[in-house]
Amino acid sequence: MGEPPETTKGTRLPLGVLPLALTYLAIALNMTIASIALPTISTELQATSDQLTWIVNATPMTSAALILFAGAWSDRIGRKRMLLVGNVVFLISAALSGMTDSVEVLILLRALTGVGSALAMPAAMALTFDVTRGTSQRTAVGIMGGTQAIGALLGPLVGGAALVAFGWHAAFWSVVPMLVLALVLNVVLLPRDEPAPRHTLDSVGAALTAVAGVAFLYAAVSIASTPDRWVWFAVAAGILTTVLLVVWERRVDRPLFDPACSSTPNTSNSCSASQHWRRGCS
Numbered sequence: 001m002g003e004p005p006e007t008t009k010g011t012r013l014p015l016g017v018l019p020l021a022l023t024y025l026a027i028a029l030n031m032t033i034a035s036i037a038l039p040t041i042s043t044e045l046q047a048t049s050d051q052l053t054w055i056v057n058a059t060p061m062t063s064a065a066l067i068l069f070a071g072a073w074s075d076r077i078g079r080k081r082m083l084l085v086g087n088v089v090f091l092i093s094a095a096l097s098g099m100t101d102s103v104e105v106l107i108l109l110r111a112l113t114g115v116g117s118a119l120a121m122p123a124a125m126a127l128t129f130d131v132t133r134g135t136s137q138r139t140a141v142g143i144m145g146g147t148q149a150i151g152a153l154l155g156p157l158v159g160g161a162a163l164v165a166f167g168w169h170a171a172f173w174s175v176v177p178m179l180v181l182a183l184v185l186n187v188v189l190l191p192r193d194e195p196a197p198r199h200t201l202d203s204v205g206a207a208l209t210a211v212a213g214v215a216f217l218y219a220a221v222s223i224a225s226t227p228d229r230w231v232w233f234a235v236a237a238g239i240l241t242t243v244l245l246v247v248w249e250r251r252v253d254r255p256l257f258d259p260a261c262s263s264t265p266n267t268s269n270s271c272s273a274s275q276h277w278r279r280g281c282s
Contacts, residue, residue, distance in 0.1 A: 016131040017140045019149045019185035020124045026116045026178045028151025030094060031059060033159035033175065034110065035111060037168040044168065047103045050222075053223065054107045057221045062114030063121075064213045066207040071122035079130065080193050083123035083186055090116025091179040098169035100175075200233060202252055212241040 038052045069122070074082035093112035100106050124143060132140045162170035215238035222231045249255040 002079040006177040013136045013143075014131045016191070017128060017143060017266050019182045019189055020083075020131075020140075022178055022182035022185070023120055023124050023150040024144050025081070025147040026090070026175045026182060027121060027182045028143055028148045028157045029158060029175050030090075030113055030117070030154050031177070032155030033171055034059075036156045036159040037171040040163060040168040041103075041106075045101060045103050045106075048126055051103045051107065051203075053221055055110055056098040057217070058107050058111040059117065061214055061217050062111045064114075064217065066115060066118035067122060068209055069203075070118045071126075072206070074117075074126060078193050079123040079237055080186070080190050083120050083190075084183065086116045086118070086123065087179060087183045087186060088116075089113075090120060091176065091183060094172055094174050095177065097172035112221040127193075128251025130193065131191065141148045172196060199203075202249075205249055205252060205255060208241050208245040208248060212238050212245060215241060231247050 034056050038055065040054065041047050042052055044200040070082065070086075090113055093109045093116060097106060097113065100109065127139060128140050128144055159171040159175050162174040166173075215234045219231050219234040219238065222228075222234070
């Protein structure tokens with residue numbers, strides 16, 4: 001006898017996973033693609049070592065600062081809408097990054113690709129769960145994680161090939177065709193969704209998390225090149241914000257995370273899993 005219809009359906013991977021995986025692949029490529037172009041940018045644009053550092057790190061910094069808020073926003077306006085907004089912001093900023101000859105503008109555009117990444121990533125992962133069921137859901141989640149790892153590894157290779165063939169501008173353009181394809185397929189293949197029921201967002205906790213993350217990242221990026229007073233101010237701000245975050249999370253009704261999880265090593269994995277599913281299903 002054959003398998004029941006619901007089992008067969010649960011093992012089939014929907015086409016909607018393809019543009020979601022493409023989005024993740026483009027984001028991962030973009031995170032590492034700039035490093036290969038730095039020597040050429042330094043020579044042609046007379047960029048300083050500090051500016052080169054921020055060309056690489058502006059993207060992950062802005063992404064880290066906004067990703068918690070973006071997850072909540074996607075539930076409020078619709079995950080597909082948020083994904084498409086993130087795709088468009090990412091696509092435009094990546095395309096413009098290869099058109100400028102100003103280091104300052106390039107850093108700003110790299111930061112905007114981080115904004116697009118932050119808007120797209122939570123929505124893409126949430127939609128992966130929405131369009132899959134059963135065994136296909138586990139497969140799809142594995143594909144999303146795999147494409148992110150592959151993209152991080154391929155970034156320097158793809159950027160290097162574009163750099164050799166067409167110049168440093170093309171290194172930033174190399175993700176554009178992938179983003180265009182992902183945008184079109186996201187529009188065509190993903191089902192229309194509606195905003196989820198509104199839940200109270202721990203805005204204070206999200207803001208403190210963003211400030212602490214940005215402060216520590218700024219310190220880590222700057223301490224090697226310009227260890228001035230602003231670096232130590234960032235370290236102090238990061239530590240203070242982290243302390244305030246833990247205190248706040250112990251008192252709020254719906255925390256972003258449970259501080260008790262970090263105090264018991266044997267339960268840290270289960271706590272992390274339960275919090276992920278609680279946020280994903282809320």
